[in-house]
Amino acid sequence: MTKTESTKSRILDAAEQLFAERGFAETSLRTITTRAKVNLASVNYHFGSKKSLIQAVFDRFLQDFTKELSLELMTLEQLQPVQLEAEKLLNALIKPLLSLNSRRDNAISIFMRLLGRAYAETQGHLRRYVTDKYGHVLVRFTHLFQKGYPKLTIDQIFWRLHYMLGSMIFTLGGSDALRQISQADFNRDLGVEDVIKEMVPFLAAGMKA
Amino acid sequence: MTKTESTKSRILDAAEQLFAERGFAETSLRTITTRAKVNLASVNYHFGSKKSLIQAVFDRFLQDFTKELSLELMTLEQLQPVQLEAEKLLNALIKPLLSLNSRRDNAISIFMRLLGRAYAETQGHLRRYVTDKYGHVLVRFTHLFQKGYPKLTIDQIFWRLHYMLGSMIFTLGGSDALRQISQADFNRDLGVEDVIKEMVPFLAAGMKA
DNA sequence: GTATGTTTCAAACAGTTGTTTGGAATTGAT
């Protein structure tokens, strides 16, 4: 049992890293199993198929994330509308994100990049899987925004939430590469946490616009 | 010569559409040549390799886009700092984008999705190709922002520009799917042009924050 | 220790991929 767990999680570790780096189609099972130091057939034995492995990678991330996010939302849902400032709402999203990074190195960047790739899969099966299984927290988030900013129409909120998601996925997912450029150009290095901090006023201002 | 051009451009048409839909690795040359109704070998004959075909698809888009954008930037570069409001700068980016759509259906969405995919290619060769060949317009854009908003530090501008890019690529690239959701949820349909118009106040507020 | 169920492993499977090849068809110039 303990040997099995180590095989499964070694596969998941290697897979999530490689998927984030290269994408799903560009990562072969042989590359994954080689890096994980397990036999090729063990992916199909433990996960059934490559597609299921991809979903398992997402599940491990999203379970951690949505659990923490859900807690944050619960406390917010007991506040008065006036207390629901955009900054506070953004922090409810950012706190669970930051705590991902404390578990594994680079987890934020990997997670965001995976989300971006899931979103780009226009064939749709993965995006549908994610939204079906974890979309309800996004709905709760939308409701909170509606409550805090009743002057905004519901589709204004819908779109602004997606503008926000785009900023986060794009910059945090690519933050490694962007930070390299930034460092080369301005000789200044920001950690992911700093990039997030820089992002809050930008997003909050846009939300309130 | 005219037959050749029609083959080359038929390949480009089919390729850019399929690449945007499914991604580069997920699109085979056989799928492309079948849709383009040309022989399989003609891709390698006319473009050399699949990799070069991808670059050719980007070149066709980016030449059109950067030419128009460059014109917009030239007129802006002759203005006084006080006149360089964020909204005006954003329009310099949006106008060339909208004019893409007048040439081919769905061009904005396709273009943005391609940019997103190029950006996600972390192996890097495509992103480097794009930034090397067309990055100078982005630099000019940065300079304009610096001029209009001298109180912002240079890396604040750098990052905010990327927040903005993320919003645009994410929402416009996925606008088809998102608009479907939006329509299903609120029974209201926005065109791409409307989504862009909605985006301007959001982004402008963030830039000025 | 034997029997039972679980996990690993090397090997092979059928299918798809990008690319190459050599000859046929087409084109344009003289």
Added chain:
DNA sequence: ATCAATTCCAAACAACTGTTTGAAACATAC
């Protein structure tokens, strides 16, 4: 009409893909 160059095309290539198989190794319970 003749020649040369360009373009097209069917066929084949080797390399790689995800998955399956059947036996070996291992663990667990009696």
